[in-house]
Amino acid sequence: MSGMNKQGRPTSIGGAIPVMHETFTGNRALQLEEALLFELDNPGACGVDLDEPAPFTARLGNFERQGRIGLPSVSEPEVVRHYVRLSAKNYSIDAGLYPLGSCTMKHNPRLNEKMARLPGIGDIHPLQPVKTVQGALELMDTLAHWLKELTGMPGVALSPKAGAHGELCGMMAIRAALIARGEDEARSRVLVPESAHGTNPATAALLGYKVDSIPATKEGRVDLEAFKAKLGPDVAAIMLTNPNTCGLFERDIIEIADAVHEAGAYFYCDGANFNAIVGRVRPGDLGIDAMHINLHKTFSTPHGGGGPGAGPVVFSEALVPFAPRPYVVHGPDGFRLVETAEDAKADGTTPFGRMTAFHGQMGMFVRALAYMMSHGSDGLRQVAEDAVLNANYVLASLKNDLSAPFEGPCMHEALFDDRFLKGTGVETLDFAKAMIDEGYHPMTMYFPLVVHGALLIEPTETESKQAIDLFIATLKDLARAAKSNDKERFTGAPYLSPRRRLDETAAARSPVLRWMPPAPKQAAE
Amino acid sequence: MSGMNKQGRPTSIGGAIPVMHETFTGNRALQLEEALLFELDNPGACGVDLDEPAPFTARLGNFERQGRIGLPSVSEPEVVRHYVRLSAKNYSIDAGLYPLGSCTMKHNPRLNEKMARLPGIGDIHPLQPVKTVQGALELMDTLAHWLKELTGMPGVALSPKAGAHGELCGMMAIRAALIARGEDEARSRVLVPESAHGTNPATAALLGYKVDSIPATKEGRVDLEAFKAKLGPDVAAIMLTNPNTCGLFERDIIEIADAVHEAGAYFYCDGANFNAIVGRVRPGDLGIDAMHINLHKTFSTPHGGGGPGAGPVVFSEALVPFAPRPYVVHGPDGFRLVETAEDAKADGTTPFGRMTAFHGQMGMFVRALAYMMSHGSDGLRQVAEDAVLNANYVLASLKNDLSAPFEGPCMHEALFDDRFLKGTGVETLDFAKAMIDEGYHPMTMYFPLVVHGALLIEPTETESKQAIDLFIATLKDLARAAKSNDKERFTGAPYLSPRRRLDETAAARSPVLRWMPPAPKQAAE
């Protein structure tokens, strides 16, 4: 443990040491305030040097833009400083443990960033002649091969843009299969466990399905009996997350799959948690029909403050024929792209359609492939094992300090509820905010919904034991403080971040969604 | 001015708002503590994957290394986090105004970083066959051309590694010329103004010269009479900085040059402040014989926390024949390098020798050239004008709040002394440290030596008026506070930085210059 850590030092609010808390600038040494970009506007400044084109006759018709747009004029040094200062207001994986359950905030190797920027990868156009992008198609084909091998599934659609888009893709394939069977009209219900991520019901609803909720057992898993009772000839599919959002493996998954298939429905699996089992379990061996894979979770493409991601979907034999365009095939003259309905007809397939323009998130494909190749079959298996080990270590170490709703072992994440806070006046939210002062990003809170005041911790495999030990010690200290009436440490938290607690209610009540130029000052004043 | 700045808010120490000042981890939200690398050691972890070579017969003789070196074993995620966390403890130009006088902390364009990383620039070996590096030699030749045009001097040696190394190079050329004239023995004295940067006397002394100090006038410039009185047949050279380290142009520079030359000596100019006059004044028009140019100042190659830099030296006709190897020549078959004494003989020149292995700081050359080409002749002139304008604006705005020892106009930097702090109990150092809490890097302090408690402010041309206005307002507020007895704000400062004032005396008294493994614990305890 670092000699610099103050473990064991008492925590206090206020106190005797002279702490300077207001400065003239509002800055706090390296913690710098930053104006809005628009407030930096200085007409005449510019962050690029572009020469005015030589005089020519415009051919814009009547569509020449008139008047000011309102964009601020800022020089390059100021622009760079603006974003560097903003960046310093963010937490990141590179700064510390980021235990957001379900989000899989793991290390993002810089090799992958470098590979994505090779001119032969980053600087090619999706509609160049295919003979000029054979390497790109090879890369996609290689990625597809890895994904199929790792999941044990025979087909994959690479194009979905993120997990939720993958869900849509998978459910569309299911729908297409049902249409092909002439059962689309009849099957209007989709079963979704209570613990599911919001995208699952949203996806099903988007396609017009009725969402039917499956209750959970006391062990945090699908209630098999309740589930079977809900099955019927009007069920199109089940959308099940496995490992589930409580961080648990669905023990009955094979029975579930069998029952689904028996009922003539399909089994969609939310694969957001594939990182827990990669290399150790192949979803194809569990009876799954379609599953998306968040390349930005399991395969570490950076989350980038909210995206972009990539959500390839693997398919069972039953669904492969319906997988969307485009896809890559390897023919005698090299790689080809099947892009249009005509191409598909020629290829003898029946894709349900197209999810997006072009071919998917190439920039994420190369990163994910670099990650996979770096780990290899052995390393990926170790990824799952270490992720699960780290989570169980957290669960075992904290179960007496926090409260755990379910028995272990867990998979890649450890779920706690708020029973340990009962009577303290501290809520899950407060507890999380106090972690900020300690230098941690909070865990996922209030999700999954099946548990009260949930605290879902996913350390991932890229955290060291040393880092996790300090994290555990900190949470123990916080739990102790909460229980010993040190309420202000929580309800006022965070104290030390660039901003203290933000008023979200006010924000939603009268939304201010953009900057507006200040009203011109009145001449008389 | 930013709406987020708290100008006009009173500053107080301690106070009523509950400020949490100790955390369990020692972290303060985004301000994170970080252990020493060695404390992260975890044998078995490793940040690279290298395969053991296939068995082979070593040919190391008896020199196989035995035993542990002691290097820590750390995985890549931990290494990345270590340095990201360390970085967050640094101030930088990208974070804010960095007004270090004489150091020229200006914006570092990222284009230049990108250019330095082109494989054809960053990934070529200095001893490849010259026919495989024609573009590199062209680049050096182009840079040389720009430097000669900008300075109005006929020759340049590119190889010196930094400013001080350039000084050495220039003084060696002077010495070589004196040797050629048979006057080396006779000329043993070098005149250096009191206000000179430490490298000037150190350089002269390194070459065995007696350093003779020239006093300054009340106007902060070389005392012409005193200087002339010091001239004599034993003087080898004068080393003069112009604009000088008080930020002033040496008005009598041409008279000085004439007198130097009349006395049979040479005129070395420290060109660290060339940024003040680039494009407006050519040192060649001032009678200078040799001058180094800090590419890392005037031409914005990044300072990198202390280096690397580059210090090319331009030469007058008198010194060109002695310029060191290597240099580039353009012949009928393209560019050639004159590397060895033999090459030079063939080329008919008489270089004094060699400053360094290989050919100099190519990585800096490309950055500097990209910077020059971006600005062009017009932009570079504007650089000088804006640098001087910004400095004069600071001087004019603060001269009534701080105390200015010399009349303006100044050149690229504004010098203040500590008279304004008289009787406040606040010293220059305290004043500077209080700036840290306000989010500023302090200016250069206690330099130049000709002024008491000097505060030397160089805003550079890449600061906006808005940024400078806030800086000025902050210094005014600090000056006001110092004068109104708010002493604690200064003497205890900084309060808000990652570390508070560090004990430099203790560090020097019993130096700890490296980490040592902790002594093994005694078994009995």
Next chain:
Amino acid sequence: MRYLPLTETDRREMLGVIGAKSVDELFRDVPEHARLEGLVDLPRRQGEIEVERALAKMAAKNVSASSVPFFVGAGAYRHHVPAAVDHLIQRSEFLTSYTPYQPEITQGTLQYLFEFQTQVAMITGMDVANASMYDGSTGCGEAVLMAHRVTKRKKAVLSGTLHPQYAEVVKNLSDFAGYDLEIMPPALPGKVEDIAAHIADDTSCVVVQTPGFFGELVDLRPIAEAAHAKGALLIAVVPEFVSLGAVTPPGEMGADIVVGEGQSIGNGLNFGGPYVGLFATRQKFIRQMPGRLCGETVDADGKRGFVLTLSTREQHIRREKATSNICTNSGLCCLAFTIHMSLLGEEGYKRLARINHAAAVDLAERLAKVPGVEILNQAFFNEFTMRVSKPAADVVDALADRGVLGGVPASRLLPGAGLDDLLIVASTEINTDDDRAAYAAALEEVL
């Protein structure tokens, strides 16, 4: 393995704390026959050197846009991205952070999203914009669904100006979600598309692209009028966002929703993704918008700050009642967009647009002189369509053999539509005069 910090010793100690004998025990909930005993059939771990070598080899098989005269567009455009952009988006604090759900320690992301929303709203001439969609095509699909929600109608009309793959995406979504759709035939430049005639009382929206797929600028005003007269919305689609530096924005021509592809600003070609969907609308529709929104507020000390807001529209709160299922969006691409736009500013953005237009006009003039070429467009921005005297696909292939990437044959996206002789060509600020001369010369050879 370099990315895995745990050592065997760590693992043993941790298993001890957990009270498990082996890691296998932790996987005991996995049905036995589904537990893989050995390794999957894939290569073992590799070092950086090997991975880099393998991927660089693939990359080397592609012709990169920087290596040839390059004129390919049709929905993705090669522009110069200032070096500062790529540098800044790689900062750890941006690259390796998550969606800003904890605003106290994600003000960096939140503030740039707020600024991004403002820029998009200003440029499109709309009131508000969201914090991005996946890309232009999926944004287009979402816009149609939103129009259905707003109008409570079920039928959209897609103009023949719309990028065929965008149309396919809308159709796919529309079909599966059970909505109606009318897709008009390709709208060739020179012929006016009478879309107003297709707007009926049950039409929820019309979707029109400008510059259109064939490069032609479209007058949205009459379409907006016709749509509004029937209570329908006008959705304007702008895949080349640089155009709005020179061209009247849809917001000033009556559009109700503007969907854009932001790739052109700050983002590379990337073989088609990731890109960034821009989505702007009128204030009154904000509660029907899909995607994340960032809003201004204050913190406990009264200081200005930003938060994600109106999340009651979103799946993580509203689940099956959400306006969209989108979760992860295009965060980092927004950042690239907004940084590049900040560098450009008002003047730079407009000038960039003028340079693009000049480049395309120059190219059109040069190519028009090549025998066998007819330029179809009247009013265009940086892209136009030409009729060539041989099948366009063959022409493009033959040009590629001569080291020129000359554009997109319409038949690649619209096979069997009788458009085999049409070639869509773009020119931007990255093309030099030499590039355009090389194109004309090569085309002359090929035709």
Next chain:
Amino acid sequence: MRYLPLTETDRREMLGVIGAKSVDELFRDVPEHARLEGLVDLPRRQGEIEVERALAKMAAKNVSASSVPFFVGAGAYRHHVPAAVDHLIQRSEFLTSYTPYQPEITQGTLQYLFEFQTQVAMITGMDVANASMYDGSTGCGEAVLMAHRVTKRKKAVLSGTLHPQYAEVVKNLSDFAGYDLEIMPPALPGKVEDIAAHIADDTSCVVVQTPGFFGELVDLRPIAEAAHAKGALLIAVVPEFVSLGAVTPPGEMGADIVVGEGQSIGNGLNFGGPYVGLFATRQKFIRQMPGRLCGETVDADGKRGFVLTLSTREQHIRREKATSNICTNSGLCCLAFTIHMSLLGEEGYKRLARINHAAAVDLAERLAKVPGVEILNQAFFNEFTMRVSKPAADVVDALADRGVLGGVPASRLLPGAGLDDLLIVASTEINTDDDRAAYAAALEEVL
């Protein structure tokens, strides 16, 4: 101009505050005839696109090491630099900060310097190291001056193992500073250099390189003994720092000062610079060291922190009495070094060294089979010298024509020394078996 934030309005306002009519007034101290009225005769400002194009064009005229089988060494070595290194050194906080004179807000730089010093001391087997010199060659010059200070003597002896350009740098400095020097003739592998015989009572130091310029490893122990017996110091020079992962460090063989070139770790070839000089010595000599030193201390709250220390040795405090005139050093290259070394760690560093050695042994074995080649070395690390049957300079040229960069002819650095048939060849972890096979094949063709 994109880097200049001031606008004409700003300038006017600021001149007003200053009380000047024009900026010319601010330059009034410049003698009139030295004021340039017009612009210097150089091109005008250019945008990023143009600058990038021009420099890329120059770059394209060079054969980059990554594009061919590459075996050039002789003081600069191509190694794989992990991607994390280059990413991290570009962080604004490292790249755009100054020398850490204000320790409260430069702990980042200071801590890595402290760690760097520790790594260098450990690897060389010495007590302490400084925070870097410009490069190995100038560090070597400084080491000789330091030895003169320590011993109060004036004469150095340079072994024939020393890189000829290092020797030139030392000679240059030594001559101008008025010291004596003996430079021994090139020490070819296979012949033992009797340097001990050249150590006299007035000898301040002997300077020996290992691996030597011709790749041969040198036994420093007898030299150290001989030097110490006469009260002289042994300065060991290590230009290929990867070697110390496999080879006994100078500190264990009696060296008093170790000078290294750190380029091999974390830093690219860069056509010769910037590189990073490593400088280590015994505790007792610290006050005679040149360059910056970082030391540990505590802050006002008692927390551990770091500062630059012992600056009374340095020019900014001591001026003409300083131990050196060095100011700016190689900060960012130290950072690259220390990050790469952190990634390597004990195991990685040693393994990297073994891989290098294996690569060179394999290459030597392959080339030895080529008719006309004789390998001279007995004990070497990743570099060796071969005698070839034609002038080595011609051989290297002919190899280059065949797309192989085959090494450095000794005659390039030692012309006229009768060594025209010697070729110095290095192989590192970046070379594949195919690379080495290609070399052997090309060499066979050429000889």
